Amino acid sequence: MTLRKIKLTIAYDGSDYHGWQKQPGQKTIQGLLTEAVKKLTGSNIEIAGASRTDAGVSALGQAASLEIDSRIPAKNFPKAINDKLPRDIIVTDAEQMPPDFDIIKAVKTKLYRYSVYNGKKRPVLHIKHCWHIPAKLDISSMETAAKHLLGKKDFKSFAAAADKRKTTIRTIFRCDITYENQWLYFDVEGDGFLYNMVRNIVGTLVDVGRGRIKPDNIEKILKAKDRTAAGQLAPGQGLCLMWIKYD
Amino acid sequence: MTLRKIKLTIAYDGSDYHGWQKQPGQKTIQGLLTEAVKKLTGSNIEIAGASRTDAGVSALGQAASLEIDSRIPAKNFPKAINDKLPRDIIVTDAEQMPPDFDIIKAVKTKLYRYSVYNGKKRPVLHIKHCWHIPAKLDISSMETAAKHLLGKKDFKSFAAAADKRKTTIRTIFRCDITYENQWLYFDVEGDGFLYNMVRNIVGTLVDVGRGRIKPDNIEKILKAKDRTAAGQLAPGQGLCLMWIKYD
Structure with a gap:
């Protein structure tokens, strides 16, 4: 065999x-x-x-x-x-x-896209694939905040407490926000993600967009290495794993 | 009261x-x-x-x-x-x-949109809102066929046998087909629709697109006044009631 x-x-x-x-x-x-x-x-x-x-x-x-x-x-x-x-x-x-290929270890980068619908009315036909936020969001503040997440950093503050992985250091290559016709897309590319990390990043950026967190506080949140320092957890249904690149 | x-x-x-x-x-x-x-x-x-x-x-x-x-x-x-x-x-x-307003009798026109995904791969994120047809469709034949459906006609051949309404005469004002990036949209506007009528129209047009029914046979199908003369019934999940206009 x-x-x-x-x-x-x-x-x-x-x-x-x-x-x-x-x-x-x-x-x-x-x-x-x-x-x-x-x-x-x-x-x-x-x-x-x-x-x-x-x-x-x-x-x-x-x-x-x-x-x-x-x-x-x-x-x-x-x-x-x-x-x-x-x-x-x-x-x-x-x-x-090859027989020694490891589906987790061989990952080079992954891209997650998170979709937010920022119009007033509940988008019923898309409601299972987005987070509906009717409130006004300050996109330029969110973009400023997103830049602080780029690079090789300790993302412990953005990981669910349940995450028991040895290292909480990850590299984020991209955290882009696109606005299109009342839809907001967060594209986050990294070499790996902690448990709930993308949803915690998006929830925190949304808190920035609503004025609850200042964009420059992201550095402080990262330094705290404590989940409670970051913002809310974005609901799962807005998230989509777009692709995984391998060596 | x-x-x-x-x-x-x-x-x-x-x-x-x-x-x-x-x-x-x-x-x-x-x-x-x-x-x-x-x-x-x-x-x-x-x-x-x-x-x-x-x-x-x-x-x-x-x-x-x-x-x-x-x-x-x-x-x-x-x-x-x-x-x-x-x-x-x-x-x-x-x-x-007003107290005498009747939600059915006062209808002027309705627009239904039917969505077909005509790409090869199953569109999983949209599969509950479309009919996936990977086979090639001849759109210009479908457009020719659609023109035969316009106007005030007896649509008995396009009604489910279960439809017991007195008259099967309806007026279709629009039966447009739009092609966009492997998506096909059928927009059908009429003053009223028989049971399963839009789905029978779309299923028949798809049969035309696949070469199973000739575009000019639509006239014959209408004249037959018999459901078995028309094509297949398109599945429900591709259909969306877009709007209803009232007087």
């Missing part, structure tokens, strides 16, 4: 799911993928994900890997698995990797 | 609902609105809708009316009701009408 390592690229509408991670009795992306692969191969195969997206969070470019004892060519995988997945989850790509 | 007649404009994401119409044991828009009004007024008030949208169908401009024994000014209604509605239903407007 020769096991082949396959890397999958996966897109999903997270609004009906309890996040990526398999949990007993809950509808999760990892859980449904595992079931789909079982239907296809007959075996219970462990699927390792690159990002543990939370409940309500969507993805266009999640990545996952699995080891498989099958002769199906990698390029035939997506269609074969998609036939066994609900319509709001799709495997968009599959490729064979 | 003086009853006032109030007209509501309502928007909703229909993807989690069993359509507009109240049904025992089912989550419906009319049902949830009735509950919200009951929480607000303490009474079970009948809410009359202008359009019976099907399961999965969304709306940006549904209309409904109710008679109410309350002094709340009409302009305060939306916020008061919205506080009692789930986030995917919203009352966007309310106005007081």
Whole structure:
């Protein structure tokens, strides 16, 4: 038996799911993928994900890997698995990797996009994919604040207390804010993210936009290395994992 | 007691609902609105809708009316009701009408938009609001076919057999097809629609686009006055009631 390592690229509408991670009795992306692969191969195969997206969070470019004892060519995988997945989850790509490929360690950068609807009326057709903030936001203050987040820093203040990873140092390459027709998009690219980090960054920037936090206080918040120093947690449904780049 | 007649404009994401119409044991828009009004007024008030949208169908401009024994000014209604509605239903407007106003009879025209995604990959983030057709569609044939639907005609062939209305004659003012970045939008405006009429029109036009029905056969289909003469029924989730114009 020769096991082949396959890397999958996966897109999903997270609004009906309890996040990526398999949990007993809950509808999760990892859980449904595992079931789909079982239907296809007959075996219970462990699927390792690159990002543990939370409940309500969507993805266009999640990545996952699995080891498989099958002769199906990698390029035939997506269609074969998609036939066994609900319509709001799709495997968009599959490729064979070297046996020592590690879906988490090999990540170079990831891009998350957070969408805020800043119009007055509740955007019902998009409400499961955005955070609706009818209040006025000072975008230029938010942009000033966002610049303080760029670079290699200790992001402990922006991590959920539950995050038990050894180091809280991460590098943020990009934290751009785009305004388009009452929609605000926060594009955050980094070499990795702590638990809830993007949602804490967006929530804090929104607090800056509402005048609750001064843009220059971001430095102080980072130095505090304490979650309570930062602003509110943005709700999960506005977040989408856009892509993950590998070496 | 003086009853006032109030007209509501309502928007909703229909993807989690069993359509507009109240049904025992089912989550419906009319049902949830009735509950919200009951929480607000303490009474079970009948809410009359202008359009019976099907399961999965969304709306940006549904209309409904109710008679109410309350002094709340009409302009305060939306916020008061919205506080009692789930986030995917919203009352966007309310106005007081003369006592003899009839929410169905007073309709002048309605516009429905049907969205088709014509790209290869399943559009997971939009899959609950479109019909995904990866196959090639001949848009110019569809446009030719659409022109045959304009005007005052008997649309019996495009009505579900279950439709028991007296006359099947309706006037279609517009049946436009717009193509934008792999998205196809069908905008159908008429003075009224039979049960499943827009979905049968779109399904038939898609059959034309795929070469299964010739564009000039539309005249023959209309003359047949028989549902089986027309093409397939487009799925509900691609449909959205955009607005209703009143006299």
